[in-house]
Amino acid sequence: MLMKKIFTALLHRAGDITRAPVGSAAVSRSSVSVTCTGERRRVKQRRSPGWEALSWEERLADTVTPLWRLSYGEQLKWKQEQQHKILLQMTTVLDACNKRELTFPLLPIVPSPVRDEYRNKSTFSINRGVDGNPKTVGFYIGTGKGRNIVCVHGDHLLNMPSKHKLVGRCYEEFIRASPLEPCILFHDGGHWREITVRTNSAGSTMAIVYFHPQNLPPEEVSVQKAALVEFFTKGPGAVCQLDSLYFQESTMTRCSLEESPYQLLYGEPHFYEEILGFKFRISADSFFQVNRSAAEALYTTVAELNKACEKATLMDVCCGTGAIGISLSSRMKKVIGVELIEQAVEDAKHNAALNGIQNCEFLSGKAEVVLPKLIPSLCSDGGLMAIVNPSRAGLHYRVIRALRNHSDIRRLIYISCKPEDKAVAEFGRWHGFSGSSEKTLCEGWVGSSTMLVALRMQHEV
Numbered sequence: 001m002l003m004k005k006i007f008t009a010l011l012h013r014a015g016d017i018t019r020a021p022v023g024s025a026a027v028s029r030s031s032v033s034v035t036c037t038g039e040r041r042r043v044k045q046r047r048s049p050g051w052e053a054l055s056w057e058e059r060l061a062d063t064v065t066p067l068w069r070l071s072y073g074e075q076l077k078w079k080q081e082q083q084h085k086i087l088l089q090m091t092t093v094l095d096a097c098n099k100r101e102l103t104f105p106l107l108p109i110v111p112s113p114v115r116d117e118y119r120n121k122s123t124f125s126i127n128r129g130v131d132g133n134p135k136t137v138g139f140y141i142g143t144g145k146g147r148n149i150v151c152v153h154g155d156h157l158l159n160m161p162s163k164h165k166l167v168g169r170c171y172e173e174f175i176r177a178s179p180l181e182p183c184i185l186f187h188d189g190g191h192w193r194e195i196t197v198r199t200n201s202a203g204s205t206m207a208i209v210y211f212h213p214q215n216l217p218p219e220e221v222s223v224q225k226a227a228l229v230e231f232f233t234k235g236p237g238a239v240c241q242l243d244s245l246y247f248q249e250s251t252m253t254r255c256s257l258e259e260s261p262y263q264l265l266y267g268e269p270h271f272y273e274e275i276l277g278f279k280f281r282i283s284a285d286s287f288f289q290v291n292r293s294a295a296e297a298l299y300t301t302v303a304e305l306n307k308a309c310e311k312a313t314l315m316d317v318c319c320g321t322g323a324i325g326i327s328l329s330s331r332m333k334k335v336i337g338v339e340l341i342e343q344a345v346e347d348a349k350h351n352a353a354l355n356g357i358q359n360c361e362f363l364s365g366k367a368e369v370v371l372p373k374l375i376p377s378l379c380s381d382g383g384l385m386a387i388v389n390p391s392r393a394g395l396h397y398r399v400i401r402a403l404r405n406h407s408d409i410r411r412l413i414y415i416s417c418k419p420e421d422k423a424v425a426e427f428g429r430w431h432g433f434s435g436s437s438e439k440t441l442c443e444g445w446v447g448s449s450t451m452l453v454a455l456r457m458q459h460e461v
Contacts, residue, residue: 056130059141060152065159076109086420113293120273121290122164123196124171126182127151135182137172137195163240164197167207170237171195180224183212186251191216191224193250198282201292204271206244207232208262208284213249221249229266243267246284257285257343275299276327280351285343287320299327302387302413306331309411312383315375317367317399318390322348322360325387329357333382337362338370368396375406384408389415 051059061068067075087102112118129136129151139157142148155165175182175192183190193210209228213221225247231237232245244267250260262284270281273288276296282288289295302324306314311333316325319337321344329335329352337360339345345364352360363370378384386409388395403409 056141056150056152057156060139060154061157063141064139064154064157068158072111072115076111080106080109083419090419113297114291116158117161118291118293119160119164120200120288120292121196121198122154122160122168123194124154124168125151125194126175126192127184129153133176134184135172135176135192137168137175161199163199163203163205167197167205167237167240167242168195170232170240171207171209173236174228174231178224178227183214186212189214198271198284200271200273200282202271202273204243204268205240206246206267206271206282206284207240207242208246208248210248210250212251225263225265233266243271244269244284248284275323278323278326278351278355280321280323280326281347281354282321283343283347285341286347287341287344288323295323298415299324302415303328303331305413306385306387306411309383309385312385312410313378315371315378315384315386315409317371317386317388317395317403319348319362320344320389322351322362324389325360325362326351326355326357329360332359335360336374336378338367338374339364340366366396368398368402371399371402375402375409378408383410385411385413387413387415392418 051062054062067078070078084102084106087106088100091102124137125140126135126137127140127149128134129138136151136153138151138153141150141152154160154168157165178192180192181190182192191212191214193212195210196208198206198208211221211224216224228247229245232240232242245265247263247265248255248260249263252259270283272279272281273292274280275292276299280288289298306328310331313334313336314325314328314332316322316335316337319325319339320341322337325332325335325337326348337345337348339348339362342364345362348360348362352358352362363374384406386403388399388403403412
């Protein structure tokens with residue numbers, strides 16, 4: 001019986017979005033999946049024939065936006081075919097004999113609302129450029145392991161707004177005039193690190209500069225911060241018209257707010273973005289989908305998938321700043337969001353209050369710790385449903401077990417940005433085929449269909 005109770009709907013990645021509604025499956029529990037791509041991720045560099053003959057700009061475009069040479073229709077076709085292969089791989093987890101057909105519908109991709117310059121967040125690195133200058137701001141080609149990294153300007157990239165490119169160029173001008181060296185490898189010294197640029201649809205711009213203090217005294221660090229402010233407010237960088245300038249002293253690749261808080265050097269502490277009529281506060285480290293228009297498409301699709309469970313209690317797992325839960329709040333009895341990053345939870349609470357929403361509650365902590373305690377205490381009046389939107393690391397097995405073991409959860413919507421990796425690995429656990437002694441009390445989930453949603457729509461994989 002368990003083989004018949006299959007979770008036939010796991011996800012899809014980069015395409016655009018389907019509009020077709022999902023019918024209810026004739027089973028006791030069902031799940032549907034959508035996929036999206038959010039933050040910038042490493043793309044395996046696929047060197048085409050004649051790579052060495054290409055310009056540096058073409059090499060970078062092939063690395064960052066591998067599909068840029070294809071027409072948009074060809075891109076969508078390629079993505080659809082790739083996701084079909086991934087879903088077939090998942091299907092064989094359940095039926096090793098079935099390697100040619102999907103046992104559930106894979107719906108077509110709807111074209112993206114925005115195709116160029118759609119990123120609202122870009123991070124520029126520092127390294128040796130084509131001319132050998134170590135104070136070059138751009139994007140990497142090559143690998144540290146191969147000792148062949150070259151930093152190339154991204155002015156020609158199709159997915160990045162011109163405002164981001166302008167800030168990156170101005171930051172390069174600033175560090176080239178600075179007496180301090182860049183921090184390329186921590187153990188080699190240096191100070192100036194990458195810069196992150198965030199924008200919203202209203203044109204507000206935030207820049208976050210990362211700096212390694214090494215052994216500089218606090219007074220000297222203050223001098224550098226003052227120089228940054230002078231450059232971006234009164235100097236050549238004033239052309240960027242920054243609304244916010246942040247500074248973080250970081251002695252490691254990534255620092256938590258507790259280890260090294262963001263320091264506001266100039267301007268407003270936040271800006272706001274509007275999604276489906278709701279306002280959301282964006283902080284320096286807030287997670288927010290990189291494509292606003294596609295995020296609206298994603299949340300609209302989730303609402304359509306959830307029509308059968310309206311007025312139920314929604315558990316929004318890995319909720320970030322609460323965008324999905326808040327956008328569904330008017331259709332739900334209650335929304336409970338769980339998120340690891342404390343600042344994101346604070347933003348989610350602020351966003352709910354900002355929009356006058358009173359049926360949302362947001363909890364801070366690891367989902368694998370919070371959920372096993374939370375789920376048994378929830379009242380099932382009106383039903384329970386769950387949305388999971390994990391990072392690329394995937395879901396902890398305790399989260400999967402907690403959701404599977406609660407028989408009152410009638411629907412699960414799984415959003416994935418990397419189905420070819422962690423989603424495939426987790427597929428067996430949702431069915432109870434974990435290959436381990438993990439204890440499950442309920443039968444496996446049953447899927448109804450797979451949706452295709454992508455936030456990195458054109459040119460990217």
